[in-house]
Amino acid sequence: MSLQGKTIVITGAASGIGAACAAEAKSLGAKVIAVDRNEPTxxxxxxxxxxxxxxxxxxxxxxxxxxxxxxxxxxxxGLPPTRGGALVLQVNFVGLRRLTLSLLPKLNDGASIVNLGSLAGFGWAEQVDQVRALLDVDSLDDVATFCTQHGGDDARAYFLSKEALIAWTLQRRWQWRARGIRMNAVSPGPVETPIHQDFLQTLGERAEEDMRLLERAGQAEDIAPLVAFLCGEGSRWIRGVNIPCDGGMAAHILCQQAGID
Ligand SMILES: NC(=O)c1ccc[n+]([C@@H]2O[C@H](COP(=O)([O-])OP(=O)(O)OC[C@H]3O[C@@H](n4cnc5c(N)ncnc54)[C@H](O)[C@@H]3O)[C@@H](O)[C@H]2O)c1
Incomplete structure (x- = not known):
């Protein structure tokens, strides 16, 4: 696969999965523009x-x-739950969506948008009322009020940020179809990056149970090739989907829910 001649904007490129995506994209020939609050390597x-x-x-x-x-x-x-509910909702969803919409005029026809979801957002359809309420929050300034009105702890805010991101990805499946612009999501399970400990700390037993089920934690380099594929020509008819990249965790949840385990 080649990304030769492509210009790719990658947020979060200073660390973890974003850094791995930048390295993968560069190795495939892309020009990489990093957007982060910290300077990448x-x-x-x-x-x-x-x-x-x-x-x-x-x-x-x-x-x-x-x-x-x-x-x-x-x-x-993105930020982990330990950074506080309002900030997590701002960075992981409301700010992400604002950046995406502001960059639309810069996107070439046929461009690809890839959103980093999470296994944490898998249950968005069961939380659709709360998801819908967050989708209606347009301004970053209104996030604090949303948190007061909708309550929930920091862990719930992280889940909600990813639920809304996945729901938005599906909802906008044909929004920019006339220009050939497609948007998809990639949802990792637990990945060993600097924020991995934050998840273990916040989610406690639940995260430990996930780790017992998996043969190993994911690495950022497990996620980057899928993100690169979604940026390239080979994924041109993949639109509005959320692809788990999680060592089998999403399949495990679905099989348990359907009683075919
Ligand atoms: N690590 C995991 O287990 C895991 C699992 C599922 C999903 N994710 C998601 O993967 C994405 C990347 O996380 P990671 O594990 O690589 O974490 P990370 O902390 O290694 O990287 C996050 C990057 O985002 C940047 N960032 C954070 N807040 C920012 C802000 N306000 N403005 C600009 N940049 C900001 C950081 O500087 C950093 O470079 C996140 O969206 C996260 O929710 C991670």
Whole structure:
């Protein structure tokens, strides 16, 4: 597979899965534009744009920094539950969506948008009322009020951020079809990155049970090839799907729910 000649914007490229995606995209020949609040490792990207995805002014300034057309946008940046519910909802969903919409004029026809979901968002359909309420929150400034109204702890906010992201990905399956722009999601299970400990801390026994079921934790390099595939031509008819990349965890949940385990 080649990404030769493609320009790919990757958020979260300074660490973990985003850094692995940047390395994968570069190895496949892409020009990588990294967007992060921290600077990526030298040589990992062709351009670095410092931005804070929890702040509207910072998000809105990104498009002006990009020269020329963009072939793929990988929304990888995200925060774990320990960073607090409001900030998590801002960065993982409301800010991500704002950046995506602001970059639409920069996207070439046929471009691909890839959102980093999570196994944590798998149950979005069962939480659809709360998901719908978050989808209706347009402004980053309104997230704190949303949290007060909808309650829930920090772990729930993380789950909700990923539920909303997956639901939005499916909902917008044909939004930009006339321009050939497609949007998909990739949902990892537990991956050993700097935020892995935060998940274990917040989710406690539930996370430990997941780790017992898996033969090993995922690595960022397990996720990056799938993200790269979704950026490339081979995935051109894949649209509005959420693809688990989780060592079999999503299949396990579905089989248990259907009673065929
Ligand atoms: N690690 C896991 O187990 C796991 C599992 C499922 C999904 N995910 C998702 O994968 C994505 C990447 O996480 P990771 O595990 O690589 O974590 P990470 O902490 O290694 O990387 C996250 C990156 O996002 C950036 N970032 C955070 N807040 C930002 C902000 N306000 N503005 C700009 N950049 C910001 C960080 O600087 C960092 O470079 C996240 O969306 C996360 O929710 C992770």
């Amino acid at each position: 030298a040589g990992l990207c062709d351009q670095f744009i410092r931005a804070d995805l929890s702040r509207a002014d910072s998000i809105d300034a990104v498009a002006g920094e990009i020269q020329g057309g963009v072939d793929a946008l990988c929304n990888i940046a």
